[in-house]
Amino acid sequence: MTLPNFSTKDRILQAAETLFARQGFAATSLRQVTSLADVNIAAVNYHFGGKDNLINEVFRRRMDVMSAERLAALRQAVETAPGQLEPILAAFIEPALAMAQDRHGGGAFIRVIARTYAENNEKLRKFLSDQYGHVLREFAHALADCLPGLSKETLYWRLDFLSGALTYAMADFGLIKRPLNVPEATHRRHAAHMLIRFAAAGFRAEEA
Structure with missing residues (x-):
């Protein structure tokens, strides 16, 4: 091949x-x-x-685009719907699900992301933190403005849980599969809607 x-x-x-x-x-x-x-x-x-930089570039070519789309959507959400949680969550979730559905290797890249959890590659994890950690911080800051009563530690726990749920949804590992008569775009919008509602309830939950 x-x-x-x-x-x-x-x-x-x-x-x-x-x-x-x-x-x-x-x-x-x-x-x-x-x-x-x-x-x-x-x-x-x-x-x-070399191989290490090749690995980094595999991530960069997709995550640079997704990160830019997320941040642009976040800025729009903050400007047009200040203080509202759901638009911020949509800015985080929707670009990732769209990337996962990309017919030009999106599915393979999701499996590559899964490998970062399965393999102990400290160089890669440092690269991802250095290159894309600011994206999570921007979202954490925007979420904190919507949830002033939430501690920073709890906020980051919940953002971490959202990232895990999103990765699972991107990989389409769940019990609910796209029906054959439903277009991918429609299925993706429904998945995003359901995850946004789920995440919003989790973020709004009282601290233990």
């Missing part, structure tokens, strides 16, 4: 994402990536400088 005739860099990223999703980071060799991408090892070194 070979990948479509994209640029060399894109073929490497696509091959890496496919193999990381299927085998994990540790079990995937650069030789396997180059074989699937139909390039030589020098091309990987030229574009990425």
Whole structure:
């Protein structure tokens, strides 16, 4: 199997994402990536400088876009609906579900995300924290303005739980599958609606 005739860099990223999703980071060799991408090892070194940076770039090419969409939606939510919780949650949830439904590898990337939980890759976790931690902080700040009685610790616990539930929903592991006669976009909107309502109730719950 070979990948479509994209640029060399894109073929490497696509091959890496496919193999990381299927085998994990540790079990995937650069030789396997180059074989699937139909390039030589020098091309990987030229574009990425090594396996660690290749892993980072697999995340960057999707998460940069998703993070920008989240922050833009967050700014709009705060400006147009100040003090309202649901629009902030929608800004966090909807771009992620849309990315998961992307036909050009969105499903594979969700499995790559799952690998970060399953494998103890401290370099990757540090990269993700350094690159995207500010996104969670922006949302935490906006949520705190809506929930002034909630302690910072509880707020972050609940945001962490939301992130876990969202990852589960993105992977479509749940009991409720998309009916055959329902378009993906409709199913995604319904999933987002249900998760927003669920999360809003959780965030508004009294502290124990």
